[in-house]
Amino acid sequence: xxxxxxxxxxxxxxxxxxxxxxxxxxxxxxxxxxxxxxxxxxxxxxxxxxxxxxxxxxxxxxxxxxxxxxxxxxxxxxxxxxxxxxxxxxxxxxxxxxxxxxxxx
Amino acid sequence: xxxxxxxxxxxxxxxxxxxxxxxxxxxxxxxxxxxxxxxxxxxxxxxxxxxxxxxxxxxxxxxxxxxxxxxxxxxxxxxxxxxxxxxxxxxxxxxxxxxxxxxxxxxxxxxxxxxxxxxxxxxxxxxxxxxxxxxxxxxxxxxxxxxxxxxxxxxxxxxxxxxxxxxxxxxxxxxxxxxxxxxxxxxxxxxxxxxxxxxxxxxxxxxxxxxxxxxxxxxxxxxxxxxxxxxxxxxxxxxxxxxxxxxxxxxxxxxxxxxxxxxxxxxxxxxxxxxxxxxxxxxxxxxxxxxxxxxxxxxxxxxxxxxxxxxxxxxxxxxxxxxxxxxxxxxxxxxxxxxxxxx
Amino acid sequence: xxxxxxxxxxxxxxxxxxxxxxxxxxxxxxxxxxxxxxxxxxxxxxxxxxxxxxxxxxxxxxxxxxxxxxxxxxxxxxxxxxxxxxxxxxxxxxxxxxxxxxxxxxxxxxxxxxxxxxxxxxxxxxxxxxxxxxxxxxxxxxxxxxxxxxxxxxxxxxxxxxxxxxxxxxxxxxxxxxxxxxx
Numbered sequence: 001x002x003x004x005x006x007x008x009x010x011x012x013x014x015x016x017x018x019x020x021x022x023x024x025x026x027x028x029x030x031x032x033x034x035x036x037x038x039x040x041x042x043x044x045x046x047x048x049x050x051x052x053x054x055x056x057x058x059x060x061x062x063x064x065x066x067x068x069x070x071x072x073x074x075x076x077x078x079x080x081x082x083x084x085x086x087x088x089x090x091x092x093x094x095x096x097x098x099x100x101x102x103x104x105x
Numbered sequence: 106x107x108x109x110x111x112x113x114x115x116x117x118x119x120x121x122x123x124x125x126x127x128x129x130x131x132x133x134x135x136x137x138x139x140x141x142x143x144x145x146x147x148x149x150x151x152x153x154x155x156x157x158x159x160x161x162x163x164x165x166x167x168x169x170x171x172x173x174x175x176x177x178x179x180x181x182x183x184x185x186x187x188x189x190x191x192x193x194x195x196x197x198x199x200x201x202x203x204x205x206x207x208x209x210x211x212x213x214x215x216x217x218x219x220x221x222x223x224x225x226x227x228x229x230x231x232x233x234x235x236x237x238x239x240x241x242x243x244x245x246x247x248x249x250x251x252x253x254x255x256x257x258x259x260x261x262x263x264x265x266x267x268x269x270x271x272x273x274x275x276x277x278x279x280x281x282x283x284x285x286x287x288x289x290x291x292x293x294x295x296x297x298x299x300x301x302x303x304x305x306x307x308x309x310x311x312x313x314x315x316x317x318x319x320x321x322x323x324x325x326x327x328x329x330x331x332x333x334x335x336x337x338x339x340x341x342x343x344x345x346x347x348x349x350x351x352x353x354x355x356x357x358x359x360x361x362x363x364x365x366x367x368x369x370x371x372x373x374x375x376x377x378x379x380x381x382x383x384x385x386x387x388x389x390x391x392x393x394x395x396x397x398x399x400x401x402x403x404x405x406x407x408x409x410x411x412x413x414x415x416x417x418x419x420x421x422x423x424x425x426x427x428x429x430x431x432x433x434x435x436x437x438x439x440x441x442x443x444x445x446x447x448x
Numbered sequence: 449x450x451x452x453x454x455x456x457x458x459x460x461x462x463x464x465x466x467x468x469x470x471x472x473x474x475x476x477x478x479x480x481x482x483x484x485x486x487x488x489x490x491x492x493x494x495x496x497x498x499x500x501x502x503x504x505x506x507x508x509x510x511x512x513x514x515x516x517x518x519x520x521x522x523x524x525x526x527x528x529x530x531x532x533x534x535x536x537x538x539x540x541x542x543x544x545x546x547x548x549x550x551x552x553x554x555x556x557x558x559x560x561x562x563x564x565x566x567x568x569x570x571x572x573x574x575x576x577x578x579x580x581x582x583x584x585x586x587x588x589x590x591x592x593x594x595x596x597x598x599x600x601x602x603x604x605x606x607x608x609x610x611x612x613x614x615x616x617x618x619x620x621x622x623x624x625x626x627x628x629x630x631x
Contacts, residue, residue: 061578077601080605182479
């Protein structure tokens with residue numbers, strides 16, 4: 001399965017950067033806690049694309065292995081984060097981050 | 106390039122026609138006659154000889170019945186859910202081999218639609234997307250019972266998916282590849298995987314029933330429990346779509362079981378090649394899958410239903426440890442060289 | 449042919465990513481994330497990592513996002529509330545930040561990857577066997593550490609999300625689906 005390189009890797013990297021920027025905008029803008037979480041997942045995926053892109057460029061498989069670890073870490077983070085959301089919801093009946101302001105100055 | 110596209114299209118049409126589209130009407134009839142036989146009653150026998158026209162009557166009924174959308178339902182998600190049920194069903198057959206390699210005008214055509222090396226992984230990945238139709242159906246129906254049914258069904262599917270995946274991985278160890286024709290070739294050369302890995306097959310079998318929401322694991326859609334669970338609010342054609350999706354995913358998982366544990370399209374001690382071999386291979390695969398489907402129907406009308414907590418306990422505390430132990434045992438056996446022909 | 453696939457799925461990924469960050473209903477945002485993840489899986493396959501692509505669908509789209517949906521439905525989170533004051537400024541700042549990021553990084557990445565040719569995808573690069581050899585050979589320690597991390601995460605999630613033991617007098621009411629439904 002030897003595919004010719006018809007799509008330049010730089011395009012994939014640009015896609016990764018755009019996705020990351022969208023994720024950042026979402027994480028800063030959303031008020032729903034789950035929405036922020038989704039934006040974070042978007043950022044992680046953008047990083048994954050960049051990693052695999054560079055792995056392809058350099059001919060090394062290290063990038064792909066890192067992606068595997070990133071996925072595992074994202075899963076762990078999602079599990080614990082959502083557990084926290086459930087706990088917070090139990091107490092405060094909301095996950096609107098503007099209202100979760102007990103620790104503000 | 107043209108030739109490959111044509112060949113792939115032909116293979117897809119063949120697999121789709123025989124296994125996917127042909128399944129639902131046949132299974133409808135088989136299910137009803139066989140359930141009647143098990144329950145010692147005639148079953149549909151008024152419409153046509155042996156009740157064969159019953160399926161047509163059912164189809165006509167489904168087409169003309171009124172599709173009611175519940176008020177307050179989330180319209181886009183509500184309409185999308187039955188379609189989502191078909192996506193994994195219609196895409197997982199591409200990695201199942203159904204015959205020996207054919208030579209057409211000098212080029213070798215493998216009898217499998219997708220020749221990617223990550224075969225089984227693609228199957229598992231696509232079938233894990235089946236959860237979404239349950240969740241969206243339960244959520245979008247604006248009905249507390251549907252929501253509960255949807256949540257339970259998806260929790261059940263995810264839990265048993267783990268045991269299924271580990272059992273599948275153990276079955277792949279001796280063959281040493283994710284590519285299913287390699288697994289079939291290994292079984293043709295040595296022995297059917299069900300013999301050394303009977304426990305793994307048992308785990309796979311039970312998980313298979315849970316993954317397709319069939320009795321004894323059909324609590325989420327049981328008639329006497331949550332009305333009809335996640336598909337309470339779906340009538341006529343949409344309900345028929347869910348039904349079809351269920352039968353098709355049963356077929357897909359049966360095909361995987363046959364390919365991993367029972368030698369796929371091959372017959373023991375018979376070497377099939379060429380066009381005749383391809384046809385015989387297809388027929389053999391069809392026959393083995395039919396046996397599995399019959400088994401599905403048989404179990405459905407024999408066993409009572411699992412309660413939800415019993416179901417979850419079985420999945421996590423019994424099947425997953427068993428699957429992991431099986432995996433360990435197979436790994437040790439492979440390292441010790443007890444599996445024939447492992448390099 | 450590959451260019452067409454790339455363009456279609458890249459457009460799909462960007463479009464659904466925009467839906468993720470802008471749609472008012474969290475459930476729709478989550479479903480859009482599924483579309484994004486699926487498109488990115490196609491990207492991974494194009495980049496010569498079919499194993500990662502399959503895993504992306506299996507793990508990310510098939511399990512993590514389902515977890516998100518579970519929590520959304522258990523907590524019965526409906527649409528976001530109306531805009532508060534200070535929200536518009538917030539939005540513009542975020543957009544400006546994202547725009548600045550794009551303006552800085554994108555040309556850099558583009559130029560950095562340009563002169564070098566990626567070379568032909570070999571069977572050896574794509575093979576899962578070689579991937580496993582790397583994973584369990586060079587990176588065995590990291591693999592084990594990640595396994596430990598997952599174990600810790602499982603325990604932590606279970607402890608954090610479970611019902612508090614004996615409810616004191618000030619506990620929230622019992623009408624929440626969270627305290628009743630424990631799937």
